[in-house]
Every structure is written in C-alpha cells, then in structure tokens.
Amino acid sequence: MKPPPFDYSAPDTLEEALFLLGEAGDEARPLAGGQSLVPLLSLRLARPSRLVDLAGITTLTTLGAADGHLAVGAMVRERQAERDERVRRLAPVLADALPLIGHPAIRSRGTIGGSLSHADPAAELPAVALVLEAELVAESRARGRRSIPAADFFTGYFTTALAPDELLTTLRVPSSAPGTGWAVDEVARRHGDFAIVGAAAMVRLDTSTGRIDEARVALAGVGDTPVRLAETEQMLAGAEPADEAFADAAEDAATRLSPAADVHGSAAYRRHVAGVLARRTLKLAAQRAREAA
Amino acid sequence: MQHIAERYTGASVRRSEDPRILTGSGRYVDDVRLPGMLHAAFVRSPVAHARITRIDVREAAKAPGVVLVLTGEELERSLVPGPGIAAMFSGGAPVPAFTTLATGKVRVVGDPVVLVVAESRYLAEDACELVEVDYEELPAVMTPQAARDPASPAIFEDLGSNVLVRSPVAVFGDVDGAFARADRIVRADLRQHRHQNAPMECRGVVCSFDPESGELTVHSATQGVHIVRTTLSTALGLPPEKVRVLAGDIGGSFGLKLGAYREDVACAAASRQLSRPVRWMEDRLENLTFSGQAREESFEVAAAVTNEGEILGLRVKMTIDTGAYPGMGTMLPELVKTMIPGPYKIGALSFEWTAVVTNKAAYVAYRGPWASETWVRERMVDLIAMELGMEPIQVRLRNVATRETPPRRMVTGRSLAGVTAKESLEAIASTVDLPSFRRLQAGAREHGRYLGLGMATYIEPAPGPLEGKGGGGIMGPEQIRLRLAEDGTVTLFTSQMPHGQSHQTTFAQIAADEFGVPIEQVRVVVGDSDLVPMGFGTGGSRAATMAGGASLHGARALKARVKEIASHLFEAGAEDIELSGGSVAVRGVPASAMSLAELARAARSPGRLPPSLAGDVEVTAAFDGGEGGWSGGSHAAIVEVDVETGQVRVERYVVAEDCGILINPAIVEGQVRGGVAQGIGAVLLERSVYDEETGQYLSSTFMDYVLATACEIPRIEIEHLETVPLDADVNFRGVGEGGMIIAPPTLCNAIEDALSPFGARVLEQHLPPARILELIGAIPAG
Amino acid sequence: MTCFDVELTVNGAPRRGSVEARRTLADFLREDLGLTGTHLGCEHGVCGACTVLVDGEPARSCLMLAVQARGADVRTVEGLAPDGEMNRLQEAMWDSHGFQCGFCTPGFLMQITALLAENPGPTEAEVREALSGNICRCTGYESIVNGVLLAADAAGSDE
Structure with missing residues (x-):
C-alpha cells in the first residue's frame, strides 16, 4: 500500500497554483489536507501525474466575518474552524457538524475546501453547505472568479461543478435571520465514521405567528450527492412546528429517496433512517428556533 | 505507585515490557534492518476462482529496482512439495494439494500468484502492476449451500468435491430417550458470521540466508518460533538446525500468526536464491483480504426440555465453511462437539458435522476458536427460557453442574472438577440486581426506550483437567529452562511467544517468588529458536498454567540446585542452606553469605565442584498441567437499543470470572476486557463480507471492516472468584480467550431481551443497526 | 523520479533527507530517519497507530507526504522521554x-x-x-x- 509515483509542486500563490493546474490538465490534482486523497493514493485508486500542494497559499487560510457573512478560506483546517468562535456564532450548524468529521488527528489536517471539493456523498460538510445555502467561490485562469451556489456545486458521485483547472477558494455562509434554529445529526457505525445517513436541518419561525416560515433539510449518505428535500420543505412552510408535522414531512422525505446499499446498511435501512434523522433534526431545529426567537 | 508485596504473585506488578513499549523502543519485525535487505510484494488474484492461462513478468523484471520476479512454477522448483503447516491443524481431514504461489488456479481473492523482490516496497509494488496475468474465470463457490451442490466446480480438483468432511453421527447418552421424554422440543438454526483477527500489526517476515554457513535466519511475527522453523525447514529442504527463527515484540495476533505462511516460504526461498535478506510486511489490504478469517459456522439445533426448564438432550448438526485453503477449520468441530455441554448437566447429545471448501480466505484460529459451542448453547438456553416463559438465569441455574452434586462429567466425558458456573452466575445476578433491572426495563419501555439484560456462562479448557492423557492438552507438556547467570540474575527461557500477554512479567513474578530474588533479577528470554526450549508457543490460553507451572517448578529446581552447590562450597547440609536477598548462606551463619553471582562464578570455575554440579548453573523442567482445571465464568450485559436507528449501546458490562489464582490481577483484567471488546465488536461491528455472486471481498479496509473504538466499549466491571485449588502448587489458569468466547452470547441475549416486545428471535451473531431494524420488522429484510 | 529535499525538526533536532514526492511522512520517519517507534497499522488513515504531532497538532503520518512536512516541527514517541526518563x-x-x-x-x-x-x-x-x-x-x-x-x-x- 504505497502511493504510485507522481510529481509535486508547492506554489506560494493562488495564481501559481491555478497556472500549474491549467498547464497539467486533468492529470493533476490539488492537494489540500490530504486526508481523503492520500489513502486513495496508497490504495493506488488515484493516479495523478502531479499534486499541487495548496498549503503554502496563505490567502486560502483566512477565516473572517463581515456583514453577518462568514467567509472560510478553502485551506482552513477543520480543527481550526471547529475552535473558532465566529463559526460557532454565525454558522452554528457548521460548528456542530465539524466534530462529527473523523477524529482530531484527521481534522487537524483536513480542510474545509478539501472536504467540499472531494464531495463524498456521505460526508458531513456537503450536506451542511446545502442546508446553509452557502456560496462556494471558485477561481481558475480560464474562468476567473465565480460563485457557485451549494445547490449547484455537487453534481454527482465524488463530482463537483469545479473544472479540473479550477480551485475552490472560499466557503461563504450567509447570515441567518432571527428566529432560526439549526440541527445536525448522523448515524454512523462508529463515532467518527462517515455517516451511513446524516441530516442537517434549519427551521425559521415566524416570530409573530410561531408558524414555520421556512424549513430546510439536507441529507448525506442517501444518494450520489447530498440531497436537499425541496418537497418536504414545502410541506412544512406555513405549518405549525408540531411533532406530527415533522413526522409527516420525514415520512414524505423517506419515500422520495433511492439510496444505494453497502456493507454498512441496506437501501431500506438508509431510507428508514433518513426519515428518522430528518424528523429528529427538524424537531430540534424548531426547538432551537423557539429558543432563539 | 509500584506495589510492594511480600509476594509478587497476586500483585498487579508493573510490566517489564512497558519501558520499551512506552518509549518507542520495542522491536517489531517491521523494525528489523539488515544490510542489503530487499523488499517483497506479491501480485495477487483479483478474482475468487479462475484458471491462470498466462503469466508475463517480462516488463516487471525490467522495472527500476527489481531484483527478482518469481512465478509459482519457478518458485516450486526450489521447494519440497507438501502441505506445510496445513496438515498440522487439519484434525485428520484430507489436505488438498496446492503450491506456495498459485499455479494453475487461483482460489480466493488475494491468492498470491507472483513474487516481486525489489530495492524498496514502493518499487516492488510498482513492478507488481506490470505483471500480466490472464484468468479464465470459474464460478465462485461462496456459500456452504453452493459447496454442497455436486454441480459446483471443485475448488481443489484432487478432492473431487467441495465437501471436505461429512462426519459420522456421534451419540452420547440416550438421545432418543431424552427426546421421547421431553415436554417440548425447542429448535433453532443458528449462524455465526465470518470475522477475523485483525491484529494491529500485520504479518511480516525478514528472511536472511547465509550461503557461507547454509543457515537461514528468519525474523518473524509469530506466536511460536519452532513451528515457523519446522514449516520453513520442511518447505526449503533445510535441516531444522540450519534454520534459526527470531521473534521480537509482536503486535497482537489472536491466533492468526501460527507458523510460516505461504508468503513466508516464498520470501525464505527468494533469500536463499539471492543470498540477500528479503523482507515482506503484509499491508492491511492483504491482511484483511487474504491472511485468514474465522467463525463462519452454522448449526441446526434441537433441544429436548421439560416444562420445568430441564435440558434433557441436544441434537446438533454443524456446518463449517473452511474457506479456500486449509487452516484450522477441520480441526474445530470435534472440539465444539466435546465442549458443547459446557458446565451443564445435559444428559444426551448427538453431534454431526460437515466441512466445506469455498472461495473465501482460509479459516484460521481466532481467540477461542471453538467458541461456537458457548454461543450456540447459551443462545439455546435463552430461547428455551423464552419458550417456557422463564427467566433465563433460572434455566441456567437449574441445569448447571454444581460442585456438590453429580454428574462430575460432561456427557461427552470431560471432567467437570472445579467448575464454578453456579457461583459466577449468582455473582452476576446479584451485581446487576435482576429484580430491580426488570422494573427499570418495564418503566423505560413505557417511554419508548428498550433496555435489555443478557447473561451467559462458559468454561474454557485452559488447559482443562488432565485426565491422564499425557498432559498439557493437545499441545503436550511445557518445557522451561532456567539459568543462574554470572551476574546473579535468573534467566528463564520459554517457548511461549508473548504478543501482548505480558509473559515477561508474569513468569518473572512466579520465578522470583519461588526462587527468592527480587523480580528485577529475573530475565525472561523468548523468541529465539536456538535458545528457548522446543514448544508450541503461545496459544490456547495455556501460558498461565503450563508455562507458569513450568516456571514455578523450574525455579524450585534451580533453587534446589543452588542449595546443593552451596552445600558443597560451604561443606554444609543442603537443608541448612538459606537463600534470600540474592545471596546464599549457612543458616545462622550470616558471615558465610555468598552472593548468587559469586556462586554462579564458583560453579563455573574448574575444580570447585564435583562434575555433576560443575559448569553452568542451569536446570530444565517440564510441566504437564498438574491437576489442571477449567477457567470460566459468567458475564452480564445491559444494552439499550434505539429502535428507530437500530443502534445498540452497551450500558453496563459485568464479569464474574474464575481463572484460579491470579498471577497479576491487572494483566488478567486486561485479558478479560480485551476479549470482551472483541466479542462486542463481533456482534455489533465486525463482519468479513463477500459478494456472493462475484466472490469479491468487500471488507478489505478498516473503513469497511470496522473495529470498536473507545466510544463503543463500556467500562467492564470484574469480580474474581478464585474458588477451587486442585493442584498442590499450580492453580493459575489461562484467561486469554474467555472474554471473546462469552461476550457474543452475552450481548446477543441482551439484545434479544431488549427486543422482546417485538417478538424478535436472535438466530445470528452479527447484529448491526440495519439487522436490528429487520428483526423488529421496521424494514424489510435485505 | 525527482527527489525533494526535506528539512524539518524532529523531536527538537533538525533533520533532513531527500525523498520522492510519494514518500509518506511515516516511511520517512521510520526508514530514512530510523525512528521506528512510529508504527504503521493500516496505511489508510483509520487505525491511528502512526499518529505524530505536526506543529503541535496530532496528524496521521501515513496520511501526510514527507514533502508536506517541510519546515514542520514533528514530535514522535521517541521524543516523549528524550533522556530515558519516562514522562x-x-x-x-x-x-x-x-x-x-x-x-x-x-x-x-x-x-x-x-x-x-x-x-x-x-x-x-x-x-x-x-x-x-x-x-x-x-x-x-x-x-x-x-x-x-x-x-x-x-x-x-x-x-
């Protein structure tokens, strides 16, 4: 289990990195934290001609807040984000999701941008980006800078809207209105494993009527990409935030899914647990929304 | 906080292994560096069952850093044909013909086909990718049902069939009478799933052949150096004395690292051919895919019971899936047969078994290899209790043999002397407070929370009653050698090959007490086939009794020898010699004191002693197990099942164990806890999964073969019953396997209890979340 | 294949080597620097046996390339008891x-x-x-x- 040979570059600037990726075509791969890529190399399941190491690009390691927006550089380590008070305050669901990723020694190397770009459908951050309606800022020499809504970013199994010569530079999380609650939960074989099924939910309550203004729920582990449940969300808009409403919505959610089976759980199991977690996270989000209101 | 005790035995003495292990200075096989050392990698079969139609190694041989490429046919020319280690554990079953590297056919995913030796492992793996092998695929035979089908293609042509053994029906007691007398017959088809040892250190070997001397030196991660020596010298056609096997620290094994494997033979042959050291370290992919798996057995059981819960008899049909290549699969059913009554007064048993070959990894020994007898019996007890509406512990207490009442033997003939099943069951029932648990459980259910309590009991031959069979169980007596070194330390040479069991501490405790020196003055030498006495090595939970007993008797003999020498030197009677504090003296004459170092030097000085005593102060001793005896105990688990997600949480785990006298309580408890953790993992997490259509192996990484972490294993409460001394001196018994034997039924019983409102019956051992939801009918069976 | 110079601090001492880009930090520590106290249990980042500290943070040395550790401060098990006195x-x-x-x-x-x-x-x-x-x-x-x-x-x- 030793990686195959490849070339390696460690540019200091984003421009240089984009140049290298543009030159090499799709045989080159960016190297962020390496926590998913290096095992694929060791198993010889990935065979890049060149790795472009992004660790030296200091502009990608900034984490900042402005106008209620949170901007997380792609090379911010997950452990760093997890410890950051601004993440906790402005994107509590992200703060709650980060400790579910792997283990401390994984998160101290793994990056926000790496996890999103890797687009593992069972990973936590892609589902969280969806439920946050985050913007993913990308840059390339050919296309310049563009902002991709999370809903358009995850296009398939381990596949994103990023072109081979394009890099994710920033995760932008919009501010949330008062009366908003968030929740994330997952079922995994063990603590720290990829989710068999994960769910992230948001509920915003109308502060005058107490009814649901907006609900969002996104799931991991139930398809080729993280899944946002638009129909379920519509069912809840305007409803009373009662247990029955969440149960009905979750049941609706489960019936719409066609997950694949693997050694950790059958399709029927994933569908069932998706419903359970959708209900649990929506209910908890609503409770938090009431507390926040 | 070193515990200072009058005796070391019985105290949780700190381990002498730890200073090296805690500082990174242990020496494992992967740490061996020899000048000119080369690195091996294997081209392995990507398919389960196929004919090899072409192998082309030309590109690989030209690749950078490559020194040698060997196909199976080329390698075979330098080897002596034969089954190797396979015959040793076959239990007399037919052993099919196969070669060290696959020739003609591959029989399992991961089957080694070509050996590549290069200047680094990186380069060896690069070259492996350049080897071209063409396969003509055959249908993969992946289940016992498929293997039984006469139309299935024979995996080994010389066997002619994929059914390896169909045993006669063994009958003990009046089985027909028991079933005729029974009020009810409780039937169940029970399945154990395939899972595996997965020690943290994979297998590995460094072979170094010296053409000058014709000697092969082998550094091996192994449970016993002499079995490795035997297998390698046989395969290479070398005299045993020309093969020296060394073993350093071993990173766990749990039964896997017994003897030399096919890869080891290939590396030894390559080293001989190249006259350079060749190292192979198995990687995790190879380990999980190929090195060995265990436990895949199924049982059709019928129990004859009375309405009062008495178990009159059992009828058992066992099927074992031995995988592709011979391992231990055909040896175990007879052990299961003998042990299945356990500590119970079951009066009749019929037992028959079938062993089949499939295109899966070989069935190997795994911690308590015969454990299915406990799982099947303890599962049946709970199913009987459910059928009768009784508390399971009532059924157990009604049927276990006690020390006061006959019978004193299992119906299969084994003595039950010293068994304390009743005592340990009563201990756990009292600790968990059964009545108050039932109240708690009822209350929780009203709030949609599903708690369950499971119990189980077992005995383990560690080594088991002697019964005049030559001693030492199936592996024979244990030898030991002790020497008083010239610096006054006692050096103890043992064939035991510890791989986590702390023998270098425990044997030193025993010898220090018996000989009368501080423990720091006892050195335990392991892992050198030229130095340690011939023996099987570590396995079968035999070290405590067998090697512990040998240490005690050896230290006693050494002490007698020292006194005899001192009596010559002092011209005093041996009975007047005192040995204490590292010196000998004539009783009452402190001025006569002579240090042990001086005595050892004097013994070696020419002319000081008669020839019978002169020279090295050294004794050998052997121990046959003495009065032997069982270890065993009872465990209880309390679980909570989330019936929405199928997740099981072990809330409490209680152990009452009896391994006789504790040599080192902390080490005993470590063995118990480690075994229980593996048992919990087996039920909740670990399974070796094959695609039954294609034969592909689906659990080849630690992402898919999931081991328990600190978040899944609870604190384990342990009570020790040191109940029945049977032997005059040696009453410590083995405890290495018990936890792994009994935790699976304990946990399965607890889960079934938690799910009883759903009417779920647990007939399999592996209960991952998805399966829990299937059992309660929340989702359709997958 | 191109080799890269790697200079880093290991257990407080400056160390250097020349490696292929694909060499893992674990193999660099074990094979090139002889620090065999760090063990490889799975080589795919799950078992944690190879965990070392990189700039004070725990990291799997099987999931890092040696070239990624250039300039880093690495601590291994050998650095816990530098004078032979256990900490x-x-x-x-x-x-x-x-x-x-x-x-x-x-x-x-x-x-x-x-x-x-x-x-x-x-x-x-x-x-x-x-x-x-x-x-x-x-x-x-x-x-x-x-x-x-x-x-x-x-x-x-x-x-």
Missing part, C-alpha cells in the same frame, strides 16, 4: 497497565499528548471521544482511559 504520561500508562502488545501505543501516546496539552483536565467522555480515532485491539480501552485520567490527575496535583 508523566508514560509513567501513568505504566502504572495503569495501559497497553498490551504495544503496537498501537505510539499513536495513542501522541494523541493523548495533544489532548492533555489542549485540555489538561478532561472528563472520561472527552478522553474517549479524543481517542476514538485510535484503535487498540488488545485492551478494550479501559486501561488506556485510566492512564489518561491518572496522568491528568498527576499533572493537576503538581500545580
């Missing part, structure tokens, strides 16, 4: 009979070192969560958890 954590593990076969031990010790640096008085639940990425096949974890709690207590009582 407080090692003593606590010895007292607690923390480990058995010793193969997972270096990874645990480094992960625990990182934990106690950040959280000197962890609860049992925090200890278990922090160690959940390190697999021990021998002990059932209780003795290791006890060792961490004992080390934390010992540190606390020194203050």
Whole structure:
C-alpha cells in the first residue's frame, strides 16, 4: 500500500497554483489536507501525474466575518474552524457538524475546501453547505472568479461543478435571520465514521405567528450527492412546528429517496433512517428556533 | 505507585515490557534492518476462482529496482512439495494439494500468484502492476449451500468435491430417550458470521540466508518460533538446525500468526536464491483480504426440555465453511462437539458435522476458536427460557453442574472438577440486581426506550483437567529452562511467544517468588529458536498454567540446585542452606553469605565442584498441567437499543470470572476486557463480507471492516472468584480467550431481551443497526 | 523520479533527507530517519497507530507526504522521554497497565499528548471521544482511559 509515483509542486500563490493546474490538465490534482486523497493514493485508486500542494497559499487560510457573512478560506483546517468562535456564532450548524468529521488527528489536517471539493456523498460538510445555502467561490485562469451556489456545486458521485483547472477558494455562509434554529445529526457505525445517513436541518419561525416560515433539510449518505428535500420543505412552510408535522414531512422525505446499499446498511435501512434523522433534526431545529426567537 | 508485596504473585506488578513499549523502543519485525535487505510484494488474484492461462513478468523484471520476479512454477522448483503447516491443524481431514504461489488456479481473492523482490516496497509494488496475468474465470463457490451442490466446480480438483468432511453421527447418552421424554422440543438454526483477527500489526517476515554457513535466519511475527522453523525447514529442504527463527515484540495476533505462511516460504526461498535478506510486511489490504478469517459456522439445533426448564438432550448438526485453503477449520468441530455441554448437566447429545471448501480466505484460529459451542448453547438456553416463559438465569441455574452434586462429567466425558458456573452466575445476578433491572426495563419501555439484560456462562479448557492423557492438552507438556547467570540474575527461557500477554512479567513474578530474588533479577528470554526450549508457543490460553507451572517448578529446581552447590562450597547440609536477598548462606551463619553471582562464578570455575554440579548453573523442567482445571465464568450485559436507528449501546458490562489464582490481577483484567471488546465488536461491528455472486471481498479496509473504538466499549466491571485449588502448587489458569468466547452470547441475549416486545428471535451473531431494524420488522429484510 | 529535499525538526533536532514526492511522512520517519517507534497499522488513515504531532497538532503520518512536512516541527514517541526518563504520561500508562502488545501505543501516546496539552483536565467522555480515532485491539480501552485520567490527575496535583 504505497502511493504510485507522481510529481509535486508547492506554489506560494493562488495564481501559481491555478497556472500549474491549467498547464497539467486533468492529470493533476490539488492537494489540500490530504486526508481523503492520500489513502486513495496508497490504495493506488488515484493516479495523478502531479499534486499541487495548496498549503503554502496563505490567502486560502483566512477565516473572517463581515456583514453577518462568514467567509472560510478553502485551506482552513477543520480543527481550526471547529475552535473558532465566529463559526460557532454565525454558522452554528457548521460548528456542530465539524466534530462529527473523523477524529482530531484527521481534522487537524483536513480542510474545509478539501472536504467540499472531494464531495463524498456521505460526508458531513456537503450536506451542511446545502442546508446553509452557502456560496462556494471558485477561481481558475480560464474562468476567473465565480460563485457557485451549494445547490449547484455537487453534481454527482465524488463530482463537483469545479473544472479540473479550477480551485475552490472560499466557503461563504450567509447570515441567518432571527428566529432560526439549526440541527445536525448522523448515524454512523462508529463515532467518527462517515455517516451511513446524516441530516442537517434549519427551521425559521415566524416570530409573530410561531408558524414555520421556512424549513430546510439536507441529507448525506442517501444518494450520489447530498440531497436537499425541496418537497418536504414545502410541506412544512406555513405549518405549525408540531411533532406530527415533522413526522409527516420525514415520512414524505423517506419515500422520495433511492439510496444505494453497502456493507454498512441496506437501501431500506438508509431510507428508514433518513426519515428518522430528518424528523429528529427538524424537531430540534424548531426547538432551537423557539429558543432563539 | 509500584506495589510492594511480600509476594509478587497476586500483585498487579508493573510490566517489564512497558519501558520499551512506552518509549518507542520495542522491536517489531517491521523494525528489523539488515544490510542489503530487499523488499517483497506479491501480485495477487483479483478474482475468487479462475484458471491462470498466462503469466508475463517480462516488463516487471525490467522495472527500476527489481531484483527478482518469481512465478509459482519457478518458485516450486526450489521447494519440497507438501502441505506445510496445513496438515498440522487439519484434525485428520484430507489436505488438498496446492503450491506456495498459485499455479494453475487461483482460489480466493488475494491468492498470491507472483513474487516481486525489489530495492524498496514502493518499487516492488510498482513492478507488481506490470505483471500480466490472464484468468479464465470459474464460478465462485461462496456459500456452504453452493459447496454442497455436486454441480459446483471443485475448488481443489484432487478432492473431487467441495465437501471436505461429512462426519459420522456421534451419540452420547440416550438421545432418543431424552427426546421421547421431553415436554417440548425447542429448535433453532443458528449462524455465526465470518470475522477475523485483525491484529494491529500485520504479518511480516525478514528472511536472511547465509550461503557461507547454509543457515537461514528468519525474523518473524509469530506466536511460536519452532513451528515457523519446522514449516520453513520442511518447505526449503533445510535441516531444522540450519534454520534459526527470531521473534521480537509482536503486535497482537489472536491466533492468526501460527507458523510460516505461504508468503513466508516464498520470501525464505527468494533469500536463499539471492543470498540477500528479503523482507515482506503484509499491508492491511492483504491482511484483511487474504491472511485468514474465522467463525463462519452454522448449526441446526434441537433441544429436548421439560416444562420445568430441564435440558434433557441436544441434537446438533454443524456446518463449517473452511474457506479456500486449509487452516484450522477441520480441526474445530470435534472440539465444539466435546465442549458443547459446557458446565451443564445435559444428559444426551448427538453431534454431526460437515466441512466445506469455498472461495473465501482460509479459516484460521481466532481467540477461542471453538467458541461456537458457548454461543450456540447459551443462545439455546435463552430461547428455551423464552419458550417456557422463564427467566433465563433460572434455566441456567437449574441445569448447571454444581460442585456438590453429580454428574462430575460432561456427557461427552470431560471432567467437570472445579467448575464454578453456579457461583459466577449468582455473582452476576446479584451485581446487576435482576429484580430491580426488570422494573427499570418495564418503566423505560413505557417511554419508548428498550433496555435489555443478557447473561451467559462458559468454561474454557485452559488447559482443562488432565485426565491422564499425557498432559498439557493437545499441545503436550511445557518445557522451561532456567539459568543462574554470572551476574546473579535468573534467566528463564520459554517457548511461549508473548504478543501482548505480558509473559515477561508474569513468569518473572512466579520465578522470583519461588526462587527468592527480587523480580528485577529475573530475565525472561523468548523468541529465539536456538535458545528457548522446543514448544508450541503461545496459544490456547495455556501460558498461565503450563508455562507458569513450568516456571514455578523450574525455579524450585534451580533453587534446589543452588542449595546443593552451596552445600558443597560451604561443606554444609543442603537443608541448612538459606537463600534470600540474592545471596546464599549457612543458616545462622550470616558471615558465610555468598552472593548468587559469586556462586554462579564458583560453579563455573574448574575444580570447585564435583562434575555433576560443575559448569553452568542451569536446570530444565517440564510441566504437564498438574491437576489442571477449567477457567470460566459468567458475564452480564445491559444494552439499550434505539429502535428507530437500530443502534445498540452497551450500558453496563459485568464479569464474574474464575481463572484460579491470579498471577497479576491487572494483566488478567486486561485479558478479560480485551476479549470482551472483541466479542462486542463481533456482534455489533465486525463482519468479513463477500459478494456472493462475484466472490469479491468487500471488507478489505478498516473503513469497511470496522473495529470498536473507545466510544463503543463500556467500562467492564470484574469480580474474581478464585474458588477451587486442585493442584498442590499450580492453580493459575489461562484467561486469554474467555472474554471473546462469552461476550457474543452475552450481548446477543441482551439484545434479544431488549427486543422482546417485538417478538424478535436472535438466530445470528452479527447484529448491526440495519439487522436490528429487520428483526423488529421496521424494514424489510435485505 | 525527482527527489525533494526535506528539512524539518524532529523531536527538537533538525533533520533532513531527500525523498520522492510519494514518500509518506511515516516511511520517512521510520526508514530514512530510523525512528521506528512510529508504527504503521493500516496505511489508510483509520487505525491511528502512526499518529505524530505536526506543529503541535496530532496528524496521521501515513496520511501526510514527507514533502508536506517541510519546515514542520514533528514530535514522535521517541521524543516523549528524550533522556530515558519516562514522562508523566508514560509513567501513568505504566502504572495503569495501559497497553498490551504495544503496537498501537505510539499513536495513542501522541494523541493523548495533544489532548492533555489542549485540555489538561478532561472528563472520561472527552478522553474517549479524543481517542476514538485510535484503535487498540488488545485492551478494550479501559486501561488506556485510566492512564489518561491518572496522568491528568498527576499533572493537576503538581500545580
């Protein structure tokens, strides 16, 4: 289990990195934290001609807040984000999701941008980006800078809207209105494993009527990409935030899914647990929304 | 906080292994560096069952850093044909013909086909990718049902069939009478799933052949150096004395690292051919895919019971899936047969078994290899209790043999002397407070929370009653050698090959007490086939009794020898010699004191002693197990099942164990806890999964073969019953396997209890979340 | 294949080597620097045996390339007792009979070192969560958890 040979570059600037990726075509791969890529190399399941190491690009390691927006550089380590008070305050669901990723020694190397770009459908951050309606800022020499809504970013199994010569530079999380609650939960074989099924939910309550203004729920582990449940969300808009409403919505959610089976759980199991977690996270989000209101 | 005790035995003495292990200075096989050392990698079969139609190694041989490429046919020319280690554990079953590297056919995913030796492992793996092998695929035979089908293609042509053994029906007691007398017959088809040892250190070997001397030196991660020596010298056609096997620290094994494997033979042959050291370290992919798996057995059981819960008899049909290549699969059913009554007064048993070959990894020994007898019996007890509406512990207490009442033997003939099943069951029932648990459980259910309590009991031959069979169980007596070194330390040479069991501490405790020196003055030498006495090595939970007993008797003999020498030197009677504090003296004459170092030097000085005593102060001793005896105990688990997600949480785990006298309580408890953790993992997490259509192996990484972490294993409460001394001196018994034997039924019983409102019956051992939801009918069976 | 110069600090001392880009940090430490205390249990980032500290943070050395560690401050198990005197954590593990076969031990010790640096008085639940990425096949974890709690207590009582 030793990686195959490849070339390696460690540019200091984003421009240089984009140049290298543009030159090499799709045989080159960016190297962020390496926590998913290096095992694929060791198993010889990935065979890049060149790795472009992004660790030296200091502009990608900034984490900042402005106008209620949170901007997380792609090379911010997950452990760093997890410890950051601004993440906790402005994107509590992200703060709650980060400790579910792997283990401390994984998160101290793994990056926000790496996890999103890797687009593992069972990973936590892609589902969280969806439920946050985050913007993913990308840059390339050919296309310049563009902002991709999370809903358009995850296009398939381990596949994103990023072109081979394009890099994710920033995760932008919009501010949330008062009366908003968030929740994330997952079922995994063990603590720290990829989710068999994960769910992230948001509920915003109308502060005058107490009814649901907006609900969002996104799931991991139930398809080729993280899944946002638009129909379920519509069912809840305007409803009373009662247990029955969440149960009905979750049941609706489960019936719409066609997950694949693997050694950790059958399709029927994933569908069932998706419903359970959708209900649990929506209910908890609503409770938090009431507390926040 | 070193515990200072009058005796070391019985105290949780700190381990002498730890200073090296805690500082990174242990020496494992992967740490061996020899000048000119080369690195091996294997081209392995990507398919389960196929004919090899072409192998082309030309590109690989030209690749950078490559020194040698060997196909199976080329390698075979330098080897002596034969089954190797396979015959040793076959239990007399037919052993099919196969070669060290696959020739003609591959029989399992991961089957080694070509050996590549290069200047680094990186380069060896690069070259492996350049080897071209063409396969003509055959249908993969992946289940016992498929293997039984006469139309299935024979995996080994010389066997002619994929059914390896169909045993006669063994009958003990009046089985027909028991079933005729029974009020009810409780039937169940029970399945154990395939899972595996997965020690943290994979297998590995460094072979170094010296053409000058014709000697092969082998550094091996192994449970016993002499079995490795035997297998390698046989395969290479070398005299045993020309093969020296060394073993350093071993990173766990749990039964896997017994003897030399096919890869080891290939590396030894390559080293001989190249006259350079060749190292192979198995990687995790190879380990999980190929090195060995265990436990895949199924049982059709019928129990004859009375309405009062008495178990009159059992009828058992066992099927074992031995995988592709011979391992231990055909040896175990007879052990299961003998042990299945356990500590119970079951009066009749019929037992028959079938062993089949499939295109899966070989069935190997795994911690308590015969454990299915406990799982099947303890599962049946709970199913009987459910059928009768009784508390399971009532059924157990009604049927276990006690020390006061006959019978004193299992119906299969084994003595039950010293068994304390009743005592340990009563201990756990009292600790968990059964009545108050039932109240708690009822209350929780009203709030949609599903708690369950499971119990189980077992005995383990560690080594088991002697019964005049030559001693030492199936592996024979244990030898030991002790020497008083010239610096006054006692050096103890043992064939035991510890791989986590702390023998270098425990044997030193025993010898220090018996000989009368501080423990720091006892050195335990392991892992050198030229130095340690011939023996099987570590396995079968035999070290405590067998090697512990040998240490005690050896230290006693050494002490007698020292006194005899001192009596010559002092011209005093041996009975007047005192040995204490590292010196000998004539009783009452402190001025006569002579240090042990001086005595050892004097013994070696020419002319000081008669020839019978002169020279090295050294004794050998052997121990046959003495009065032997069982270890065993009872465990209880309390679980909570989330019936929405199928997740099981072990809330409490209680152990009452009896391994006789504790040599080192902390080490005993470590063995118990480690075994229980593996048992919990087996039920909740670990399974070796094959695609039954294609034969592909689906659990080849630690992402898919999931081991328990600190978040899944609870604190384990342990009570020790040191109940029945049977032997005059040696009453410590083995405890290495018990936890792994009994935790699976304990946990399965607890889960079934938690799910009883759903009417779920647990007939399999592996209960991952998805399966829990299937059992309660929340989702359709997958 | 191109080789890259790697200069870094290991256990306080400057070290250097020349490696292919594909060489893992674990292999660099073990094979090139002879620091065999760091063990490889899976080489795909799950078992945690190869955990070392990189700039004070725990990292899987099998999931890092040696070239990624250029300029880094790396600590391995050999650095815990530089003068042969076991440190407080090692003593606590010895007292607690923390480990058995010793193969997972270096990874645990480094992960625990990182934990106690950040959280000197962890609860049992925090200890278990922090160690959940390190697999021990021998002990059932209780003795290791006890060792961490004992080390934390010992540190606390020194203050």
